[in-house]
Amino acid sequence: MAQSKKILPLLGNEAVVLGALESGVGFVSTYSGTPASEIGNTFYRIKDIYNVRFEFSTNEIVALEAGIGAAYSGVKTLVAFKHFGLNVSMDAFIPLSYTWPRAGMVIVFADDPNCYSSAQSEQDSRIYKDLLHLPMLEPGTPQQAKDFTKLAFEISEKFEKPVVIRMVGRVSLQTGPVIKGKIKRPKTTGKFIKSRERFNTMPPDVLEQKRKLLKLKQPIRKYLQTKNINPIIYPRGYSKKSGIITSGIGFQYTKEAQVTLNSRLPVLRIDSIYPLPVEKINQFIKDKSKVLIIEEGEGVIEKEIKVLSKEINPKLRIFGKDLIEPVGELNPDKVTLVLSKFLGKKYSIKESSLKLTRRTPRFCPGCPYWSIFGAIKQAVNPEKVVFCGNIGCYMMGYFPPFEMTDTLLCMGDSISVAHGIKKVSKQKVIAFIGDSTFLHAGIPGVINACYNKSNPLIIVFDNNVVAMTGHQPRPTVKVENILSAAGVKNIEVLDPVTENEKLKQTIKQFLNKSEISAIVCRHPCLYANSLERKVGQSPFKL
Amino acid sequence: MKKTKTYNLIISGVGGQGQITLKKILCQAAIKQGLDFKASELHGLAQKGGSVVIHFRTGKKVYSSLIAQGKADLILGLDLLEAARAIKFSSKNTKLVVNNLFIPFFKQSHFSEGDLLKLVKDKVKKINLVPASKICKEKLGNEIYTGVFLLGYLAKIKSFPLKKTSLISGIRKVLSKKNLLINLKAFKLGASLSENGIKRVKT
Numbered sequence: 001m002a003q004s005k006k007i008l009p010l011l012g013n014e015a016v017v018l019g020a021l022e023s024g025v026g027f028v029s030t031y032s033g034t035p036a037s038e039i040g041n042t043f044y045r046i047k048d049i050y051n052v053r054f055e056f057s058t059n060e061i062v063a064l065e066a067g068i069g070a071a072y073s074g075v076k077t078l079v080a081f082k083h084f085g086l087n088v089s090m091d092a093f094i095p096l097s098y099t100w101p102r103a104g105m106v107i108v109f110a111d112d113p114n115c116y117s118s119a120q121s122e123q124d125s126r127i128y129k130d131l132l133h134l135p136m137l138e139p140g141t142p143q144q145a146k147d148f149t150k151l152a153f154e155i156s157e158k159f160e161k162p163v164v165i166r167m168v169g170r171v172s173l174q175t176g177p178v179i180k181g182k183i184k185r186p187k188t189t190g191k192f193i194k195s196r197e198r199f200n201t202m203p204p205d206v207l208e209q210k211r212k213l214l215k216l217k218q219p220i221r222k223y224l225q226t227k228n229i230n231p232i233i234y235p236r237g238y239s240k241k242s243g244i245i246t247s248g249i250g251f252q253y254t255k256e257a258q259v260t261l262n263s264r265l266p267v268l269r270i271d272s273i274y275p276l277p278v279e280k281i282n283q284f285i286k287d288k289s290k291v292l293i294i295e296e297g298e299g300v301i302e303k304e305i306k307v308l309s310k311e312i313n314p315k316l317r318i319f320g321k322d323l324i325e326p327v328g329e330l331n332p333d334k335v336t337l338v339l340s341k342f343l344g345k346k347y348s349i350k351e352s353s354l355k356l357t358r359r360t361p362r363f364c365p366g367c368p369y370w371s372i373f374g375a376i377k378q379a380v381n382p383e384k385v386v387f388c389g390n391i392g393c394y395m396m397g398y399f400p401p402f403e404m405t406d407t408l409l410c411m412g413d414s415i416s417v418a419h420g421i422k423k424v425s426k427q428k429v430i431a432f433i434g435d436s437t438f439l440h441a442g443i444p445g446v447i448n449a450c451y452n453k454s455n456p457l458i459i460v461f462d463n464n465v466v467a468m469t470g471h472q473p474r475p476t477v478k479v480e481n482i483l484s485a486a487g488v489k490n491i492e493v494l495d496p497v498t499e500n501e502k503l504k505q506t507i508k509q510f511l512n513k514s515e516i517s518a519i520v521c522r523h524p525c526l527y528a529n530s531l532e533r534k535v536g537q538s539p540f541k542l
Numbered sequence: 543m544k545k546t547k548t549y550n551l552i553i554s555g556v557g558g559q560g561q562i563t564l565k566k567i568l569c570q571a572a573i574k575q576g577l578d579f580k581a582s583e584l585h586g587l588a589q590k591g592g593s594v595v596i597h598f599r600t601g602k603k604v605y606s607s608l609i610a611q612g613k614a615d616l617i618l619g620l621d622l623l624e625a626a627r628a629i630k631f632s633s634k635n636t637k638l639v640v641n642n643l644f645i646p647f648f649k650q651s652h653f654s655e656g657d658l659l660k661l662v663k664d665k666v667k668k669i670n671l672v673p674a675s676k677i678c679k680e681k682l683g684n685e686i687y688t689g690v691f692l693l694g695y696l697a698k699i700k701s702f703p704l705k706k707t708s709l710i711s712g713i714r715k716v717l718s719k720k721n722l723l724i725n726l727k728a729f730k731l732g733a734s735l736s737e738n739g740i741k742r743v744k745t
Contacts, residue, residue, distance in 0.1 A: 362647070
C-alpha cells in the first residue's frame with residue numbers, strides 16, 4: 001500500500017458517499033434505516049463542505065420521488081435506503097425504470113442478512129432485478145463500494161437509466177482502506193424540460209418504454225465487458241475441471257477458504273447481478289464438470305447458471321443452495337465447510353461456543369420510554385391487552401423487563417393492525433408508534449381507523465428524533481395536529497416522565513372510549529443531538 | 543509476526559464501551575504502517591446494551607472482514623461475560639486479555655472472574671486479567687478510558703503487529719481535541735502497566 005497518504009479507513013457506506021462525491025453528485029435523498037443509515041448520516045455531516053443538496057425525506061418512496069424530480073431536471077442524484085425501504089419505494093421505482101432521467105441517477109439499497117438490525121424479515125432484494133430491468137452492481141469491500149458507485153454513475157449517464165447498487169450489512173458496516181480521488185464540485189441546479197419521449201408512462205407509450213428498456217440489456221452487457229469488473233481469477237496450477245462462481249462478500253470468504261483448504265479452483269466473481277456477464281459465465285462453465293456457486297441468501301445466480309448451462313454444458317454439475325442454507329449470513333467458516341464438501345476434503349468446525357445468557361438490547365439509561373412502558377404496565381393488566389408494536393426504539397418493549405409487544409411487521413403497521421383486531425374483537429388494543437414512524441407510514445392508518453370507525457388507543461412515542469437509526473432529524477410537524485385533522489376525538493399530549501401519573505390515568509380512561517383515542521408522550525431522547533454535533537466533521541479528511 | 547500472516551483481533555464487550563472508537567484507532571494505525579486491514583462491526587439493536595463484537599484483521603493482504611472460529615490471535619474482552627462469549631474464536635494459542643469487570647443486566651446479575659475461568663479453562667492456555675476499568679476510575683476519574691488503556695496494554699505484547707507510535711498517531715487522528723490528552727494518558731498508563739497489576743492465569 002504505497003499510496004498510504006491517500007488512504008482512508010472507510011465503512012462501505014462512507015465509501016459509497018465518497019464515490020458519489022467523486023462523481024459530482026448534486027442531490028441526495030434518503031430515509032434512514034440500518035444497515036444503510038451511514039450513507040445519509042455522512043451526507044448530512046458533509047453537505048455544506050461539498051455543497052451537495054441533501055435531505056432526510058419523510059419516507060423512502062418520497063425520497064425516491066424527490067430524487068426522480070432532481071434527476072429529471074438534470075442534476076446527478078443518489079437515493080439510499082435499507083431493503084425494507086426499497087419495498088416502500090417500489091411503486092415509484094418500477095415505472096421510473098421505464099423513463100429516462102436527464103442526469104446520472106444511482107439508487108443504493110442495503111440488505112441485512114442475518115437480520116442484525118431488521119427485526120421483521122430477511123429478504124434478498126436482488127430478486128427485484130427482474131422487475132426493474134436496471135443495471136445492478138454488488139460490491140464486496142469498501143474500495144469496491146466507492147469504485148462501483150462511480151461506475152454506476154458512469155453507466156447511468158451513458159444509458160440515461162437509473163443504476164442500482166446492492167449492499168449487504170457486512171459490506172456497509174465493514175471498514176477497509178479506500179483510496180481517495182478527486183472530489184468534483186457538483187452541479188446542483190437544473191431545469192425540467194418537458195419531454196413525453198422521456199417521461200411519459202401512460203399507455204400505450206408505456207409498453208414502448210418497456211420494450212426500449214429490455215432492449216438495453218445487451219448494449220449495457222457489452223459496455224460492462226469493457227470495464228474492470230466480473231473478473232475470473234486463476235490461481236497458479238489451477239484446476240481445469242471445477243470452479244467457483246461467487247459475488248460480493250462471498251468472494252472475500254472464498255479467498256480465505258481456498259487458502260485454508262489449500263484449494264486452487266478458478267473463481268468467477270460476479271459484480272453485475274444485472275445484466276449478468278453471460279459471455280464470461282459461458283467461457284467459465286464451458287469445459288468444467290462441476291461448479292460451486294457461493295452466494296448469500298437465495299440462489300439467484302444459481303438459477304441463472306442452471307439455465308445457461310443447458311445450452312453450453314448440459315452435463316455440468318451445479319452445487320449451491322443444496323449445500324448452503326438460504327438463511328443467515330455467510331462467514332468464513334460456512335464457506336470453508338461448503339468448499340470442503342465440494343472438494344471432498346475433510347474439514348470440520350469445532351463448535352466451541354458456550355451456552356451463555358443472551359444480553360438483550362434495552363432502553364438507554366434515562367430513556368423516556370422506560371416511563372411510558374412502566375406506566376402502561378401499571379395502568380393495565382398486560383395479559384389482557386393486545387400490544388401492536390412498530391419500528392423504532394420502543395420495539396425493545398418486546399424484551400425483558402416489559403415483554404409487551406404482540407405484533408410487529410413494518411413501518412406504520414401498528415395502527416392499522418390494531419384497527420383490524422378491533423373490528424373483529426372486543427379486546428382492548430394499544431397501538432405503539434414513534435414520531436418519525438408516524439410521519440413515515442402511520443398517517444393513512446389513522447385516517448382509515450377514523451373513517452372506518454374503530455377504537456384502538458394509539459400511544460405515540462415522541463422523542464423528537466429518529467433515535468434508533470442514529471438520531472437523524474425528522475419533520476417538525478406536531479403529531480397531535482395530524483391526529484386531530486384525521487378525526488381522532490380523544491387526544492392527550494403529555495410528558496411521560498414528569499406527568500407519569502396522568503399518563504396512567506389517561507390510559508385507563510381512553511381504553512374505555514368508544515371512539516379512537518391517542519396519547520402523545522413527548523419527551524426528547526437524551527442523545528437527540530448526537531448526529532447534529534457531528535455536522536461539519538468529514539470522514540474524508542486525509 | 544511473519545509478514546504474510548494476517549493478525550486476527552477480536553474485541554468483545556457491551557454496546558457503549560467504545561469498541562467503534564478502538565476500531566477506528568486500529569485502522570488508522572494499520573494505515574500508518576502501510577498494512578492492509580479489514581474490520582467488522584454490528585449496528586442497530588446490538589448497540590443498546592447488547593453484545594458488540596469487533597473483528598479486526600491486519601496484514602499484507604486481507605480479504606474476509608470476519609475471523610473464522612478458532613483463528614483469533616488475541617481476544618480483548620472488555621467485560622468478563624463477553625470475553626467468554628467470544629471464546630469460539632480462540633484456539634489453544636490465542637491470547638486472552640480481559641478487563642476484570644462485569645456489566646450486569648436483567649437476566650444476570652453476577653458473573654465473576656472465577657466463572658470465566660471455569661468456562662474457558664480448557665479452551666485457552668493463558669488468560670491475562672487486567673483491572674483496567676478500576677485503574678481508569680482511580681487514576682483518570684472515569685471508566686470510559688478503559689478501551690484506550692487496554693490498547694496501550696496490547697501495544698506491549700510482542701506479537702501484536704501495531705506499534706505504540708502508530709497507535710498513538712491513530713488516537714490523535716480519531717479522538718477529538720477535547721478528549722485527546724486524557725486518552726493519551728490512558729494509553730500510556732496501559733502501556734506502562736506494571737506486571738504486578740495483572741493476574742496471569744495458566745489453565
